[in-house]
Amino acid sequence: MKITALARVGAAAATGVVLLTGGAVALAPAANAVGGHSRCTADANYTGKVRVANVNLRKGPGTSHKSYGQLTKGARVYVDCYRQPDITKQPWLYVKVKSGAHTGKRGWVRNDLVR
Structure with missing residues (x-):
């Protein structure tokens, strides 16, 4: 699977990865920062x-x-x-x-x- 784009999602400290696969878009689970920062x-x-x-x-x-x-x-x-x-x-x-x-x-x- 090829990762073709990165996007910021969710709350201020959370990030996600957008995966494009044959027209479908899937969001990886957002990861929380350690200790909230x-x-x-x-x-x-x-x-x-x-x-x-x-x-x-x-x-x-x-x-x-x-x-x-x-x-x-x-x-x-x-x-x-x-x-x-x-x-x-x-x-x-x-x-x-x-x-x-x-x-x-x-x-x-x-x-x-x-x-």
Whole structure:
């Protein structure tokens, strides 16, 4: 079977493959991103607390990404998943803030800043 086209389908993080075979069109099942975010490399699924004051909640996994604001020490976060860029770099956690000024907001926090 020859794959002749790729198409994006479904929700923001889901993708599918369109297969054209003799005039028939079939959609491959959409795959969900790990932990609900396309930049994640593994699931985490736990609740943690921010270890230090003034931790940036970032738009992406890295210091080059914009900060949505700062989390205070002790703020609770639910960790959906994480991204490990490579073995020499600190992992980044994709979190949903559960307490404090940014409650309900999702973003990225460096792993060593959450316990």
